[in-house]
Amino acid sequence: MADLEIRDLTVQVEDKVILKGANLTLSKGEVHALMGPNGSGKSTLANVLMGNPFYQVVKGEVLYKGQDLLAMSPDERARRGLFIAFQYPVSIPGVTMSSFLRTAVSARRGYDKELMPVGEFQKLLKQKMDELKIEPAIVSRYVNEGFSGGEKKRAEILQMAMLEPEIAIMDETDSGLDIDSVKVVSDGVNRMLERAKGAMGILLITHYSRILHFIKPSYVHVMFDGRFVVSGGPDLAEELEQSGYEGIKAQFEVIAAEVQAEGAVRRAGKVFWVAH
Amino acid sequence: MAVTNQLGIDPDKYKWGFHDPEKYVYKSRKGLDREIVEMISSMKNEPEWMRAYRLHSLEHFQQRPMPVWGANLAQIDFNDIYYYLKPTEKKERSWDEVPENIKNTFEKLGIPEAERKFLAGAGAQYESESVYHNLKEEWEKLGVIFLDTDSALREHPDIVREYFGTVVPPEDNKLAALNSAVWSGGSFVYVPAGVHVDIPLQAYFRINAQNMGQFERTLIICEPGSYVHYVEGCTAPIYTTDSLHSAVVEIIVKEGARCRYTTIQNWSTNTYNLVTKRAVAYRDATMEWIDGNLGSKITMKYPSVYMVEPGAKAEILSVAFAGRGQHQDPGGKVIHAAPHTQSVIVSKSIAKDGGRAGYRGLVKIYSGANGSKSAVRCDALILDDQSRSDTYPTMEIDEQDVSITHEATVSKVSDEQLFYLMSRGVKADEAMNMIVRGFVEPIVKELPLEYAVELNRLIALEMEGSVG
Numbered sequence A: 001m002a003d004l005e006i007r008d009l010t011v012q013v014e015d016k017v018i019l020k021g022a023n024l025t026l027s028k029g030e031v032h033a034l035m036g037p038n039g040s041g042k043s044t045l046a047n048v049l050m051g052n053p054f055y056q057v058v059k060g061e062v063l064y065k066g067q068d069l070l071a072m073s074p075d076e077r078a079r080r081g082l083f084i085a086f087q088y089p090v091s092i093p094g095v096t097m098s099s100f101l102r103t104a105v106s107a108r109r110g111y112d113k114e115l116m117p118v119g120e121f122q123k124l125l126k127q128k129m130d131e132l133k134i135e136p137a138i139v140s141r142y143v144n145e146g147f148s149g150g151e152k153k154r155a156e157i158l159q160m161a162m163l164e165p166e167i168a169i170m171d172e173t174d175s176g177l178d179i180d181s182v183k184v185v186s187d188g189v190n191r192m193l194e195r196a197k198g199a200m201g202i203l204l205i206t207h208y209s210r211i212l213h214f215i216k217p218s219y220v221h222v223m224f225d226g227r228f229v230v231s232g233g234p235d236l237a238e239e240l241e242q243s244g245y246e247g248i249k250a251q252f253e254v255i256a257a258e259v260q261a262e263g264a265v266r267r268a269g270k271v272f273w274v275a276h
Numbered sequence B: 001m002a003v004t005n006q007l008g009i010d011p012d013k014y015k016w017g018f019h020d021p022e023k024y025v026y027k028s029r030k031g032l033d034r035e036i037v038e039m040i041s042s043m044k045n046e047p048e049w050m051r052a053y054r055l056h057s058l059e060h061f062q063q064r065p066m067p068v069w070g071a072n073l074a075q076i077d078f079n080d081i082y083y084y085l086k087p088t089e090k091k092e093r094s095w096d097e098v099p100e101n102i103k104n105t106f107e108k109l110g111i112p113e114a115e116r117k118f119l120a121g122a123g124a125q126y127e128s129e130s131v132y133h134n135l136k137e138e139w140e141k142l143g144v145i146f147l148d149t150d151s152a153l154r155e156h157p158d159i160v161r162e163y164f165g166t167v168v169p170p171e172d173n174k175l176a177a178l179n180s181a182v183w184s185g186g187s188f189v190y191v192p193a194g195v196h197v198d199i200p201l202q203a204y205f206r207i208n209a210q211n212m213g214q215f216e217r218t219l220i221i222c223e224p225g226s227y228v229h230y231v232e233g234c235t236a237p238i239y240t241t242d243s244l245h246s247a248v249v250e251i252i253v254k255e256g257a258r259c260r261y262t263t264i265q266n267w268s269t270n271t272y273n274l275v276t277k278r279a280v281a282y283r284d285a286t287m288e289w290i291d292g293n294l295g296s297k298i299t300m301k302y303p304s305v306y307m308v309e310p311g312a313k314a315e316i317l318s319v320a321f322a323g324r325g326q327h328q329d330p331g332g333k334v335i336h337a338a339p340h341t342q343s344v345i346v347s348k349s350i351a352k353d354g355g356r357a358g359y360r361g362l363v364k365i366y367s368g369a370n371g372s373k374s375a376v377r378c379d380a381l382i383l384d385d386q387s388r389s390d391t392y393p394t395m396e397i398d399e400q401d402v403s404i405t406h407e408a409t410v411s412k413v414s415d416e417q418l419f420y421l422m423s424r425g426v427k428a429d430e431a432m433n434m435i436v437r438g439f440v441e442p443i444v445k446e447l448p449l450e451y452a453v454e455l456n457r458l459i460a461l462e463m464e465g466s467v468g
Ligand SMILES: Nc1ncnc2c1ncn2[C@@H]1O[C@H](COP(=O)(O)OP(=O)(O)O)[C@@H](O)[C@H]1O
Pocket: A013, A018, A036, A037, A038, A039, A040, A041, A042, A043, A044, A045, A054
């Protein structure tokens, strides 16, 4: 059984259905790229996996290491090794990055009443900041408060490095980063993968294939209008780069129309469609 | 034949017009009248002027109606209060009588045993003697006077008389009149010209029955160019069966001097905490009030600064936390009565479990106070749907050439923030705590470290059970 199994996941926000039956399996040791145009539901999927209460799951299930993920609170998911690097991290005024990180790492490492010893924490933090080329000053600032777009993204990766997740979702971490930063972040992630020796899997959400030159995915999926419409190997990303989403969109629309009429499951070429 | 008048007083007793206050034998009883006030004064062996001052204040108190513009004070029964108890008469409560929740709070805050008993009213006195003693010697070398106000009136009658009641006259408000009539204890601080007192003067070191009374009276005089930081209270809950705390604090900050007055108080939830705090700041002087209000049933407290000469500055920072059944009505007043004066007010209030917390403030700029600046910021954080926040900012601006900003926010703890913290493994209640701590951080970071740590712990306790 895969470590993460998403089955027929259907999600809505207020009255709008956003995910329309998503299916995906992902295991530790694998890197899955998730691509798709803006608004297709990638961030929604990421947030639902982490337990954002804003989204309502109306159908489907998610198993994490064989257990019902959707029944767990977000903090429990995190303590069990799930992580998300947010596309739009929120700021927490008045709470310093370092106190936040210490609380978070302590929780992840199973400290219950007290926190991880400060010396040990500082050492870990320094090592991770060095590796990710992060300005030490950032940890005495308030969480994401007044951070530039790039600083926010790097801070998310710092958290990922500190928490050593088993399954990490990276939601458009590359957007808004210049090429040098993409490289630093990618190096950092590759180092995490190496150190984990197969004990970490990544769902790498991206709008562009740029980052996939640095972090090599084993699988590539394309999401469109709340569904996974294409899955393939690393070459799919290349194809997409050539044809853009327009090519997929055209195929998708043809088949969607046919399926509407037939009410059946259809698969043509790489695009498939499941009617509900 | 003895003639007894209607009041049952034997006129013979008074035929010599003899009045000897020494002869009163003080009998503790509830209620307030001339006799009680006279007794208080005679018990304390006070000079005649103070006795007259108290009686005058009493008259004013009796005539003045209760303020109705703020929190609901209708339930205070002034006749059901002991206005003075001789220190020896103060009933010692046994430790067993102290409520369990108060004991638990001491435990969680890690308050040392000796202090616990005192704070709960179950020990007569607590002084951390050795620390205090060394400090006291240092202060004395500098000419600094730091005494309880009763002792100051005996030992330095001229200074006390010169300043007492000059900043907060009895006519100021009903509760100030009450305090002026029955005051007891409080601190007296005198800092000579040019002297900087490096270590905060902490009333905490000196807590004793006198000092933590219901009607304490504090007077601080900063001579030109001096500096002092006075810290009052402590974050441990002050457990008292007295239902009314009504203090008056007067501060005089002379040319170029700076005074910072920090209060962290956590009254038990049956207490009405109605305090008048005011400072006068002269040329280029700076007055800073830092005020943390937790506990109590109702707190009404608006530290104020009268900037009466050019270049005076005022800063008022306050935090209030209102839980179930509590109404925190803090705020601040700044009076710009001279050119180029500057003020900053920052107020942070938190309401939870149906509590009410808010801000009530006044910025007054007199005509002629040109070039003055005032910035007011009040933020309210509401933790659930039953709680509320009220903001009453008043501005009276009679001068054109001024710069004024006012910002007010009312926010709820956002689900997005909670989710963000929880997505890192932080449990819901701790996430809520972190957000609340962050909210008050701009003020907490102004506190001496040990107070900051205690305040954070205390907020965590107040927050307990507010989630889930
Ligand atoms: N918080 C939200 N409120 C309302 N609509 C939302 C919210 N989040 C996402 N949506 C809607 O859901 C759809 C998918 O959005 P999203 O998951 O962010 O897509 P992607 O990450 O692929 O760009 C969009 O139509 C978007 O408008």
